[in-house]
Amino acid sequence: MENSGGIQASLSGRYATALFELARESNSLPQMEASLATVRQALDESADFKALTTSPLVARGAAAAAVAGVAKSLKLDSITAKFLGVLAENRRLSQLPAIIGAFRALAAAHRGxxxxxxxxxxxxxxxxxxxxxxxxxxxxxxxxxxxxxxxxxxxxxxxxxxxxxxxxxxxxxxxxxxxxxxxx
Known part of the structure; x- marks a missing residue:
C-alpha cells in the first residue's frame, strides 16, 4: 500500500499490515474491522483481559488458551481468533492496541x-x-x-x-x- 510505509516500519505495523492483507485477500475487511473494534472495546472495559495482554508472567500456552476463550466468548471471526493466538504464541499481545490502531489506519487509507x-x-x-x-x-x-x-x-x-x-x-x-x- 502506498500509505503504509511508515506503518510497516514498526513491529505492530508489520503485524497490522499482514492482518490487513489477509483480510483484504479474503474479502473480510468489514468483518475484521468489527472484530478488532470488539477486541479494542474488551481491552478498554475488562481489566482482566488487559492484564492478560500486558503481563509477562502469563505463559505462552496459558495466554493462547485464554485468548481462544475470549475470542469464543466475544464471537470473533476465525481469522481474528487465529491472529490473537499467533500474538499469544509470539508473546506480542502487549502490542495489541498498537496493532489495532495501525490496522484501522490501513483500512481507513484503503477507503480513502x-x-x-x-x-x-x-x-x-x-x-x-x-x-x-x-x-x-x-x-x-x-x-x-x-x-x-x-x-x-x-x-x-x-x-x-x-x-x-x-x-x-x-x-x-x-x-x-x-x-x-x-x-x-
Whole structure:
C-alpha cells in the first residue's frame, strides 16, 4: 500500500499490515474491522483481559488458551481468533492496541479516509462525534474516521491529531498557556 510505509516500519505495523492483507485477500475487511473494534472495546472495559495482554508472567500456552476463550466468548471471526493466538504464541499481545490502531489506519487509507485520534475529557455522544466528523471533513476535504479516547486530565475540550497536525482546544492547555503568560 502506498500509505503504509511508515506503518510497516514498526513491529505492530508489520503485524497490522499482514492482518490487513489477509483480510483484504479474503474479502473480510468489514468483518475484521468489527472484530478488532470488539477486541479494542474488551481491552478498554475488562481489566482482566488487559492484564492478560500486558503481563509477562502469563505463559505462552496459558495466554493462547485464554485468548481462544475470549475470542469464543466475544464471537470473533476465525481469522481474528487465529491472529490473537499467533500474538499469544509470539508473546506480542502487549502490542495489541498498537496493532489495532495501525490496522484501522490501513483500512481507513484503503477507503480513502483520514483517521483522526480524538481525546476528550468525557465520552462523546454519537451526535457530538458526527458533528466533529462533519467539521473535520469540511476542514480537510476528505472523509474522516475517528479513533476516540477519554483523557480526564484534559479537564474539558478536545485534542485532535490527524497525521502530523494537532488541534488542541483542551482546557488543560488553555490553563497552561494562561499560567505561562502570567509568569512573564
Amino acid at each position: 479516509e483520514v483517521t483522526a485520534q480524538v481525546a476528550s475529557a468525557h465520552p462523546l455522544t454519537a451526535d457530538q462525534v458526527e458533528a466533529l466528523k462533519q467539521q473535520l471533513r469540511t476542514r480537510i476535504g476528505r472523509d474522516v474516521s475517528v479513533d476516540l479516547a477519554v483523557d480526564p486530565s484534559l479537564l474539558g475540550g478536545l485534542v485532535v491529531k490527524i497525521g502530523s497536525q494537532m488541534i488542541d482546544s483542551s482546557i488543560k492547555t488553555r490553563l497552561n498557556s494562561l499560567a505561562n503568560a502570567m509568569k512573564g
